[in-house]
Amino acid sequence: MTPPLTCTAICADCAVRDRALCGSLDDRELRALNALGQRRRVAAGQAVAWAGDEAILCGNILSGTLKLVAGPADGREQIVGLLYPADFFGQPFGGQTDFTIVALSDAELCVFPRAGFERVLDDHPRMERLLLERTAASLREARRQMLVLARQSAAEKVAGFLLDMAARAGDGGCCAVPGGPLTFDLPLTRGQIADVLGMTIETVSRQLTRLKNAGTIALPGPRAVTIRDAAALAARAEAA
């Protein structure tokens, strides 16, 4: 067949082709990437990169959920970011990896050696532009989260978190009636939610129970959540 077909073989069946960084590349650019990219599966709990190690890889998430974790010496850990399909990870032009990346579920990645990826960026300003915009968006999000971590009460944090997760699940689209009850599975355990929100497992659990008792949500299973009253949830997310 024609070269483009061969070259885009990996990307052809890419689940996130239109949403990932690569999405807005033309065929020529895609070809450059394709020569470098490699599929990789990681099991839940497996680390993709370790904080402090030389940053030699970067890439896109194809499926699954991963966490970016800032962990000091002792047991305490803080999840400083979550990676979903179509998200980019790694640090082009960075030296050492800053945060350990661990798969929360089985996941599939499209990885590139950093050096090669940097050369692609050198040659493809549009791609670098997209990366800049994504980085800026991540920065925005991180700063928003600083406000949440530092100033919100446990109730606000949990309510806000559920709304975020609902919005994300809603994208995948199974809300019967807009405004009506929406059910979805959390990709995180209680402990991981606690690590994201800067609280303890127990407090997360208690807040969820409170919301359940108030009729705002239902908890059909350990991982499943039903939003019964999105307005009430939003009110809780803002309340002082």
Next chain:
Amino acid sequence: MTPPLTCTAICADCAVRDRALCGSLDDRELRALNALGQRRRVAAGQAVAWAGDEAILCGNILSGTLKLVAGPADGREQIVGLLYPADFFGQPFGGQTDFTIVALSDAELCVFPRAGFERVLDDHPRMERLLLERTAASLREARRQMLVLARQSAAEKVAGFLLDMAARAGDGGCCAVPGGPLTFDLPLTRGQIADVLGMTIETVSRQLTRLKNAGTIALPGPRAVTIRDAAALAARAEAA
């Protein structure tokens, strides 16, 4: 005189010429910027940009200190970043300003209209690369701060903050004996420190008093701090 001289007139006496984004530009690039740039003075307390407004300006800090503040409806506010001389602010390719920028002291800026600055970036990939690296560094810093805000105790936060400020002041270089006592002025009031660290004025004040009573620091004036025992301070910054 020759064109370059005229064109670099603004930059010629720029206090942060070598450290700012522009620092690594060649004459031609500098010329492009110079045509756009404009000096601007802001008084302490004055806002430079408002969250939610269209982002029409960006630029460099020449002197002074500014805060990036995430403020929800009620009184609570969180400083999500500080801007020092040579730092870049603004959001090329962004839509709305995300965080209000307020001068903490009288400050001097070098501002560019966003649209024009974006065109400069279009034409000068090296500059865009630098901006990308700076944005990535800011992201790194914001995520580090998430760990601080979410997981550190009041004592750790204050000790760590003092070390950060000392390092910054040390750059400006007045430490007699390395490891010996270092005295400097905080650019922030207690209230602003509290806003950075996600605590209250009272708690900041109490922690400072504790450190003073322990002989770890001295407080010669309301704004002045002397680090008497950097090792002890570092220990506090890490301790559980």
Next chain:
DNA sequence: CGATTTGTTGAGCAATGTCAACCCGAGTGG
């Protein structure tokens, strides 16, 4: 069916926020 992980619930406590009083220094105006 045990073992292990995850989640829930309760009781007590410690850290930190809240409220309030007070101090100090810098302006300001009489």
Next chain:
DNA sequence: CCACTCGGGTTGACATTGCTCAACAAATCG
């Protein structure tokens, strides 16, 4: 020159939130 005010800072008493420790329930997995 002095009294006043105002913003910033300190300190104390008290309330509250959320963490710690502990027990138990539920789900998952071999």
